[in-house]
Each structure stands twice: as C-alpha cells, then as structure tokens.
Amino acid sequence: MDVTAIVMAAGEGTRMKSNHAKVSHKILGKPMACWVIDSALAAGCNRVIVVVGSHSDEVRAMIASAYEGTPAAGVVECVEQAERLGTGHAVRCALEATGIDAGPIVVLNGDLPLIQADTIRTFANTVANGTHAGAVLTFTPPAPFGYGRIELAADGSVNRIIEQKDCTPEQDAELLECNAGCYAFDGALLAAHIGEIGNDNAQAEYYLPDMVEILKDHGHAVTIFHCDDYRDGLGVNSRAQLAELTAIARDRINEHLMTEGVTFIDPAQAWISPDATIGRDTVVWPQTHLIGTCRIGEGCQLGPNTRLTNVVAGDNCSLDETVAIDVAIENGVTCGPRCYLRPGTHLLDRAHVGTHVEIKKSTIGVGSKVPHLSYIGDTTMGAGVNVGAGSITCNYDGKNKHATTIGDRTFIGSDTMMVAPVNIGDDAITGASSCITRDVPSGALAVERNDQRIIEGYTEKRRARL
Ligand code: UD1
Ligand code: CA
Numbered sequence: 048m049d050v051t052a053i054v055m056a057a058g059e060g061t062r063m064k065s066n067h068a069k070v071s072h073k074i075l076g077k078p079m080a081c082w083v084i085d086s087a088l089a090a091g092c093n094r095v096i097v098v099v100g101s102h103s104d105e106v107r108a109m110i111a112s113a114y115e116g117t118p119a120a121g122v123v124e125c126v127e128q129a130e131r132l133g134t135g136h137a138v139r140c141a142l143e144a145t146g147i148d149a150g151p152i153v154v155l156n157g158d159l160p161l162i163q164a165d166t167i168r169t170f171a172n173t174v175a176n177g178t179h180a181g182a183v184l185t186f187t188p189p190a191p192f193g194y195g196r197i198e199l200a201a202d203g204s205v206n207r208i209i210e211q212k213d214c215t216p217e218q219d220a221e222l223l224e225c226n227a228g229c230y231a232f233d234g235a236l237l238a239a240h241i242g243e244i245g246n247d248n249a250q251a252e253y254y255l256p257d258m259v260e261i262l263k264d265h266g267h268a269v270t271i272f273h274c275d276d277y278r279d280g281l282g283v284n285s286r287a288q289l290a291e292l293t294a295i296a297r298d299r300i301n302e303h304l305m306t307e308g309v310t311f312i313d314p315a316q317a318w319i320s321p322d323a324t325i326g327r328d329t330v331v332w333p334q335t336h337l338i339g340t341c342r343i344g345e346g347c348q349l350g351p352n353t354r355l356t357n358v359v360a361g362d363n364c365s366l367d368e369t370v371a372i373d374v375a376i377e378n379g380v381t382c383g384p385r386c387y388l389r390p391g392t393h394l395l396d397r398a399h400v401g402t403h404v405e406i407k408k409s410t411i412g413v414g415s416k417v418p419h420l421s422y423i424g425d426t427t428m429g430a431g432v433n434v435g436a437g438s439i440t441c442n443y444d445g446k447n448k449h450a451t452t453i454g455d456r457t458f459i460g461s462d463t464m465m466v467a468p469v470n471i472g473d474d475a476i477t478g479a480s481s482c483i484t485r486d487v488p489s490g491a492l493a494v495e496r497n498d499q500r501i502i503e504g505y506t507e508k509r510r511a512r513l
Contacts, residue, residue: 048091050171051147051234055137055255056080056157057100057128062284068102069283070157071109074293075300076320076338076356079283080106081113082160085321088119089164090171092153095119096145098137100128133252134228135244138237148238151175154255156228158283160292161299166272166279170231173270180236180267183208183259184229186280187273193284195256196222197271205271206263208256212249224273226256227280236267296321304331317350325349326362344378353383361396395430412455425467426451435461435479442467454489 060069070080077085080097087095099106107125114120126144128137138154141147151174153167166184173182183205185197193211196218200206208226209218243261244253259269274280278295281288300321301314308327311317316333319325323341332350337343341355344362349355352368360366361378368383373390379397382388386400391408394400398411401418409423412430417423419436425448426440438459440451451465454473459465464482471477472489481495 048093048168048171048175050090050092050151050153050175051094051096052084052087052090052092052167053138053141053152053154054080054083054087054095054097054157055134055154056083056106057098057103057131057137058157059101059131060158060284063286063289068099068106071102071106072283072289074160074289074296075318076336077322078109078113079160080110080157082321083155083157083162084110084113084119084123086162086164086167087153087155088122090153090167091164092167092171093122095123096141096147097123097125097157098128098141099125100131100137103127133246133250134255135241135253135257138255139241139244139253142238142241147234150234152232152234152237154230154232156282159228159280160283161279161281161295162227162229163279166229166274170229170272173272174231174233178268179231179270180233180262181258181269182231183256183269183271184227184280185224185271185273186227186277187224188277188281191223191225194225194227194282195254197224197226198222199224205259205269207260208254210248210250210254210256224271225280227274228282229280230255230258232258232262233267236262236265240265293318312351423451425449426453428453429455429457429473431456432459434459435463437461438463438465440465440467 056070063069071078084095097110110125114123126141128140151171153171170182173179195208195210196214198206198209240261244257246253262269281292283289283292297318300319301311301317304325309325310330313333317331317335319337320339323337325343326345328345329343329347334352335350336354339357342359344360346363348365353366354370356372358371358374360376363378364376364380366382368385371388374388374392376394377396380394382400385402387405389407392406393410395413397414399416400406403420404417405422407424409426410428412428412432414430415428415432417434421434422439424440424442432453441464442448449467451467452470456473457471457475460477460479462480463477466484469483469486471487474490475487476492477483478494481493483493487493
C-alpha cells in the first residue's frame with residue numbers, strides 16, 4: 048500500500064507526571080508508540096514517520112531497539128519537532144523534514160494504542176481513491192472529557208473540530224462525538240494548506256484538527272468515520288487511562304486466545320503480550336505475564352505466578368511459578384515451582400528444572416533433571432543427567448566466566464560444587480558434597496570429602512560435662 052503514516056509522538060505528556068516520554072509508557076510490555084506504529088505497518092503503510100521531540104533520545108532509542116533487525120527497520124524513521132507547538136506543527140515538521148508533498152497520508156496520535164490496522168487501511172483508501180481530501184476518525188466515548196468535538200453541518204457532514212478547551216459550555220455538553228486522533232489526508236492538499244493553520248485558540252497551539260475546516264473552505268470534501276467500538280478511539284493522557292487501556296487490551300487479547308482454544312482460569316488475571324502466540328489446550332493460570340515475542344505451544348500449563356519474556360516453548364510444558372527471559376524450551380519440559388531461567392538457556396525435551404533453581408546460558412539435555420536448589424551457569428549438560436539438591440556450578444572467578452560440561456547419564460551427587468572450567472564425562476558420578484576442581488573421566492566416581500569420624504558415647508560424655 049503506497050501510504051505514508053505520520054505518528055505524532057513528540058508531546059510532553061504533562062498529565063502523565065513522568066520523567067519519560069508519554070509514548071514510551073508500556074501497555075502489556077509494549078511501548079504505546081509501538082502499538083500505533085505496528086498497526087500502521089500491519090495496515091500496509093510503506094513509510095512510517097515518527098515525530099519525536101520531548102525525550103527524543105529516549106524515544107529514538109526505543110524505536111531503534113523495537114525495529115532493528117526486523118523488516119520494518121527501513122520503513123520506520125524519526126523526525127524531530129524541536130519545539131512542541133501543537134499537532135498541526137508536528138505534521139508540518141514531518142512534511143518539511145521528509146519533503147513529502149503527495150500521495151495518501153495517514154496521521155495518527157502516538158497515544159492511540161488501540162487503533163486497528165483495518166481502520167487505518169479503510170481510512171487510507173478514502174483519500175487514496177480520490178473521493179475525499181481528508182477523513183477523520185470519530186467515536187463516542189462514555190467520558191468525552193478532554194477530546195476535540197465534532198461539529199456537524201446541517202447536512203450531517205463535518206463542519207469543524209472544536210477542542211474541548213475552546214468549547215462553550217453548551218458545545219461541551221451537546222457535542223458528544225469526538226475526534227480520535229486518526230486522520231487521512233491527500234498529501235498534496237495537506238502540504239499545500241498546512242501553513243494556514245493558526246494558533247489563535249485557548250492553548251495557543253497549532254491544531255491539526257483545524258485542517259478539516261481549512262480544506263472545506265478551499266472547497267474540498269472531508270468526511271468523518273464513526274468508529275462503533277469506542278474503545279478503539281481512546282487516547283492515553285493520564286495514568287488512569289493507561290491502566291484502563293491496559294485492561295481493554297488484555298481482555299481483547301485473552302478473548303481472542305480463548306476463541307483459538309486457550310483456557311484461562313481467570314482472563315482478568317493474565318497479561319499476554321500482543322506479540323505472543325499460545326497453542327490450543329494450553330491453560331493459563333492466574334498471575335501469568337507474557338512479555339515480548341513469546342511463542343508457546345499446545346497443551347502447556349502456564350502459571351500461576353509466571354513471567355515469561357521472549358520465551359519460545361514447545362508442546363506439553365509446565366511452567367509453574369517460573370520467571371524466564373530469552374529462553375528456548377522444547378517439548379514436555381517441566382519448570383518450577385519457583386525457578387529462574389536466564390538468557391541463553393535451552394531446555395531440551397523432557398528436561399526438568401525444579402524448585403529454587405537458577406539456570407543461566409546453559410543447555411539442559413534430553414530428560415535431564417535439576418530438581419532442587421541449584422545454580423547452573425555456562426554449562427552444557429548431556430541427556431539423562433541427574434543433578435542432586437544444592438549442586439552449583441562455580442562459573443565465576445571474580446573476573447571471568449568459565450564453562451562446565453557434563454556428559455550423558457552422569458549423576459551429580461547432592462551439594463556438588465563444580466569449579467569451572469571443568470569437564471565431567473559420560474556415566475560419571477560425583478560424591479555428595481564434593482568440590483570438583485579437576486576433570487572427571489567418563490564412567491568414574493569423583494569424591495572429594497574428608498573421612499567421617501565416629502566418636503562412640505559422645506553425647507553421654509558431653510551431658511556429664513555440662
Ligand atoms: C488531540 C486532539 C483532539 C483529539 C485527541 C484524541 C489536537 C489539537 N487535539 O488532543 O481533538 O480528540 O487528540 O486523543 O490535535 N504531539 C506532538 N507534538 C505536539 C503536540 C502533540 O507530537 O506539539 C503528539 C503527542 O505526543 C500525542 C498526540 O500528538 O501523541 C496528541 O497530542 P495530545 O497533546 O495528547 O492531544 P490531545 O489534547 O489529547
Ligand atoms: Ca492525547
């Protein structure tokens with residue numbers, strides 16, 4: 048689709064009372080601006096210009112990290128709005144910086160996270176097919192406070208948009224249809240007339256919504272689209288609205304997943320990223336968070352109390368009270384309750400990671416078990432290994448990290464300290480409480496502990512002494 052999107056993300060976001068840009072605040076783990084950018088990309092826009100200004104370094108970095116290495120990297124670009132003089136000025140900056148003066152342009156508020164790709168596409172078509180010079184998305188929220196209001200002409204067409212702060216009390220009470228902050232314009236007409244927006248209003252700002260009246264005054268057709276689901280048009284200006292939209296996004300995602308065959312014990316208590324997928328017959332228990340691009344297979348049990356960030360898991364896994372970040376999990380794996388899987392961990396089929404176990408940058412082989420109270424780091428573990436309770440890889444010497452390898456079917460006795468770098472072969476055994484500092488050959492027993500002493504009758508003698 049040969050459509051340019053302009054996403055306005057330069058505003059101060061004063062009402063958020065934040066040290067960060069408003070558009071960097073997250074909904075289900077994803078920055079607000081990225082929700083809008085992703086919808087524009089999903090609609091097929093082939094160029095997305097993000098206007099940044101307030102906290103612009105932070106917003107630029109956030110956008111770079113979101114799209115780096117993805118097909119969108121060459122599509123999404125940032126332009127600077129050095130002074131925040133209003134939404135009309137933001138769009139003017141975007142046009143001047145890029146030289147765009149033709150073709151259909153969709154303009155989106157950066158704080159409009161629930162806008163749908165289909166809506167953007169419909170909008171772009173309205174001007175792309177030449178029937179209109181402009182189009183504005185409208186909606187009727189239960190609480191219209193703060194939104195620009197649509198004033199209609201006698202024939203029902205849009206006359207102009209009046210910001211709430213410029214409304215008379217009568218207009219405020221009577222005009223309930225609001226501007227959602229999603230517009231489509233014919234690029235040539237937008238570029239030709241954007242300079243005519245003035246700032247003679249309550250906020251002394253250049254209002255983009257004034258383009259409606261300007262285009263009409265030049266004899267061009269402008270239309271409004273009423274969005275029947277008001278939730279699509281909600282903007283975020285405050286923390287309360289951020290929470291409200293998070294709940295709406297959560298419900299929509301969970302409702303969709305339920306139609307796809309996922310069970311939720313309580314859909315109000317699971318927060319699933321818009322970029323996550325979950326297979327059928329997976330059960331999501333309360334207090335489960337999926338952040339980023341998680342891909343979970345079929346027949347899994349997630350939670351309760353589980354937080355997964357960029358985790359790929361196969362089928363029939365159980366992740367109970369598990370925190371995992373950048374981890375790959377194959378099929379039939381069981382984790383928790385209470386384990387911590389850190390980046391670079393790979394759990395092969397039927398591996399088990401139990402209670403109070405931390406694994407970092409390690410491969411746990413097929414059917415291998417680390418059931419209790421262990422730390423395993425920088426380790427390559429074969430298949431069928433059993434790691435006894437309390438065993439630890441001592442992978443850090445205070446300066447560098449070192450690797451441990453453990454062969455197939457090896458039995459690590461409880462409380463074994465494996466001082467890396469160290470290699471333990473196949474079918475080996477380490478005695479409980481051993482500190483392993485040298486390689487253990489395949490098939491060998493390594494035991495490192497003092498002989499046990501027995502002092503007969505000690506208790507009786509001690510009692511007599513006290
Ligand atoms: C705006 C609309 C209002 C509409 C509402 C929908 C204007 C004048 N008013 O009001 O009609 O009902 O959105 O939510 O447009 N921004 C910039 N540069 C600026 C100013 C704003 O990039 O100089 C960006 C902000 O970061 C934000 C978006 O534009 O993402 C909208 O600005 P905001 O101040 O939130 O406008 P509203 O008062 O909500
Ligand atoms: Ca807003």
